[in-house]
Amino acid sequence: MLKGAADMKFSIEHFGKTSEDEDVMEYTIENRNGTKLTLISYGAAIRGIEMPNGTDVVLGYDRIEDYENQDKYMGATVGRCANRIGGGCFSLNGKEYVLAKNNGPNHLHGGIVGFDKKVWKSSIEGQRVVFRLTSPDGDEGYPGNLDVEISYGLTNNNAVVIDCTAVCDKDTVVNITNHTYFNLAGGGTIEDHYLTINSDEFTEIDETGCSSGKLSHVKGTPFDFTKRKLIGKDIDADCVQIKNASGYDHNYVFKDRHDAEILKAAEAGCGEIAMDVWTDQPGMHFYSGNFLDGEVRGKNGAVYGRRSGFALETQDWPDAVNHEDFPSVVLKKGEVYKRKTVFKFKKMLK
Numbered sequence: 001m002l003k004g005a006a007d008m009k010f011s012i013e014h015f016g017k018t019s020e021d022e023d024v025m026e027y028t029i030e031n032r033n034g035t036k037l038t039l040i041s042y043g044a045a046i047r048g049i050e051m052p053n054g055t056d057v058v059l060g061y062d063r064i065e066d067y068e069n070q071d072k073y074m075g076a077t078v079g080r081c082a083n084r085i086g087g088g089c090f091s092l093n094g095k096e097y098v099l100a101k102n103n104g105p106n107h108l109h110g111g112i113v114g115f116d117k118k119v120w121k122s123s124i125e126g127q128r129v130v131f132r133l134t135s136p137d138g139d140e141g142y143p144g145n146l147d148v149e150i151s152y153g154l155t156n157n158n159a160v161v162i163d164c165t166a167v168c169d170k171d172t173v174v175n176i177t178n179h180t181y182f183n184l185a186g187g188g189t190i191e192d193h194y195l196t197i198n199s200d201e202f203t204e205i206d207e208t209g210c211s212s213g214k215l216s217h218v219k220g221t222p223f224d225f226t227k228r229k230l231i232g233k234d235i236d237a238d239c240v241q242i243k244n245a246s247g248y249d250h251n252y253v254f255k256d257r258h259d260a261e262i263l264k265a266a267e268a269g270c271g272e273i274a275m276d277v278w279t280d281q282p283g284m285h286f287y288s289g290n291f292l293d294g295e296v297r298g299k300n301g302a303v304y305g306r307r308s309g310f311a312l313e314t315q316d317w318p319d320a321v322n323h324e325d326f327p328s329v330v331l332k333k334g335e336v337y338k339r340k341t342v343f344k345f346k347k348m349l350k
């Protein structure tokens with residue numbers, strides 16, 4: 001049961017048909033304050049989060065074909081293994097697995113047809129919208145039949161609650177995240193948003209954007225968000241880590257948080273609206289929308305240019321499967337992968 005969610009209003013509509021003739025459903029959950037969470041079964045994605053003042057704080061598209069034609073992971077559930085896998089391969093139990101290299105020399109966000117490009121089974125169950133997907137053995141090169149369930153809830157104190165579970169019939173690797181782009185002002189650049197991240201270390205990246213295997217302290221670097229700072233302040237700093245990603249595209253680590261109770265990972269704010277991020281995941285990838293290019297028109301014709309949205313992707317550490325000293329992303333046969341993330345909206349404190 002989701003606390004504080006007893007009297008939500010649910011609605012369901014047909015969002016459209018994919019090019020493969022699959023039906024995509026759209027669900028809206030509205031709370032007592034008039035906050036609305038809109039979800040679609042394509043990618044088990046968040047398509048809208050509308051505040052009581054009418055501001056929609058997330059990026060999205062109006063048409064199913066726009067979701068199909070974009071490669072930004074807009075609002076989507078990302079998996080089987082989010083983020084990069086160096087060289088597009090890993091070995092598990094002595095066997096080498098070769099995956100698609102869909103991001104330079106690396107594998108990114110589960111491959112060419114990742115979880116973001118699938119139509120999930122969907123239903124309203126209690127106070128939740130639940131999406132289910134079976135990723136078959138060999139899907140995008142990964143071993144084992146993996147059953148995934150994502151459930152979304154909304155509370156009357158304006159928290160969007162995302163619960164994820166997965167189970168596999170073989171040992172596999174799993175790292176599932178949500179890739180919503182936020183813009184808490186409802187438009188414009190995200191460089192004038194404030195951000196705090198409760199972490200003082202991040203995983204360094206190489207020039208291909210993949211984990212180098214090294215951890216770096218944020219102190220004295222553009223990566224220091226331990227105290228509230230504007231995203232734009234150091235975003236173009238003359239620093240190799242920034243240059244490697246054309247901005248922020250880095251995983252912050254929460255060292256002692258694996259399987260712990262959910263803890264506050266970050267806080268962002270702009271104008272009237274602020275958002276707290278809570279999670280039990282061991283990391284959070286902060287991506288400042290450096291590769292948004294306005295190619296596909298957004299909701300109501302919006303053009304999503306560079307840095308018009310940012311993502312706080314709670315997840316495991318990137319390329320963990322190839323770095324023994326990173327927390328393991330191996331899901332053993334029959335074990336249950338279980339993760340929770342909460343995006344909680346509130347008034348911005350000046």
Ligand code: GLA
Binds near residue numbers: 209287311
């Ligand atoms: C992730 C990656 C980025 C980019 C976006 C989507 O956040 O780390 O480099 O690929 O997804 O464009």
